[in-house]
Amino acid sequence: MTERLEQFLVNKFECTSEEVSEVVKNFKYIEAAKEELLNEDGNICRNLYFVIEGCVKCNFIDANGQETIRYVAFENQLISSFHSFIKGTPSNEYITVVEPSKLLTISHTDFKLGLSKSSLFKDFYIKMLEITYLNNHWRIRTFLSLDAKQRYEYLIKNDKRIVQRLSNKNLSHFLGITQESLSRIKAKK
């Protein structure tokens, strides 16, 4: 079940399949049902996930019960409550399965071990952080300079999967607006 991750790594790095399997062998395969929580708000996030198939979100609920979605991962994307994973401090968000999913997962312990032993593993980590950076960069940029409607149109243009596969509710929470606002935006088009 690790072909997808291997392929992902081969695409991102120039390296042999032996090197790739050096990284991949540390991951283990799991399946997760819709609405399953891979980590809970308040707990230290000790795992990193790679989505083979399905959809997983990082989300949190504020004092008024309002949900917000910080990040969504589909096929061939990595997901974790990374601030918690990095620092070993409690997370402030959930990791919630959105669609029934097939995942590869690695524990923080194995991750650190891999980093200390393998140079390719370190390169993998750097590449992962770089990809994450680029993603966050655009997320910040769109929030800074676009209104809700423009952010919605940005997603349609640049990340259509999110618009197509998330429910309106989830999509609105990813955009940082209410369901009702998203309904109006879609109606007005």
Place this chain on the structure above:
Amino acid sequence: MTERLEQFLVNKFECTSEEVSEVVKNFKYIEAAKEELLNEDGNICRNLYFVIEGCVKCNFIDANGQETIRYVAFENQLISSFHSFIKGTPSNEYITVVEPSKLLTISHTDFKLGLSKSSLFKDFYIKMLEITYLNNHWRIRTFLSLDAKQRYEYLIKNDKRIVQRLSNKNLSHFLGITQESLSRIKAKK
């Protein structure tokens, strides 16, 4: 002029001063005047900067002439148009000096060279990406779940330097609102 960077590295890593100087020797000292552009929108950003003293911002101007500030660096912080620096593609933002500044800078070429030669340099890069991740995480989170007033109060509580040292105009552009809105928020308190 490299003591600050050395100290920064010693604080962040457990390593000897010889190891630190291995990284630091690749940086060179420059001074920059207020309003000086370290990189321009459309150009590939080929340098990374460490602020010894002063203040530098990453900002962009939209079609209506509206400025937005994506990131601000003060003393002991790194700054670059990192998406451009990483991928070697044209930047979509300026790097603008806010206060007269003393900086250390390293070219992308020397950075890559350092990465390929020194293991500590790779660790430095990982640490830098992690710090940047944490920063972006909070920036995204506040935009998703807080309104302008709450974001302003968040800054006062968690990053007072930004409120104290930026002009109202710059601060409002960092918060993603207009100067007028910020004025009203401050008046209402």
Place this chain on the structure above:
DNA sequence: GTGATTATTTATCATTTGTCAATGTTTTTG
């Protein structure tokens, strides 16, 4: 399949934020 639950849309009204304009204040520059 049916009832219960959840999601979506629509409408109304309140609040926040943006736009434009006017004015006062501070900073820059010659």
Place this chain on the structure above:
DNA sequence: CAAAAACATTGACAAATGATAAATAATCAC
């Protein structure tokens, strides 16, 4: 120092978004 430019505040109004409620529509659980 004085004029000019940039910045900050305030007010009036417009547009965007949130809150609440109600009516469908879709999905889930038994």
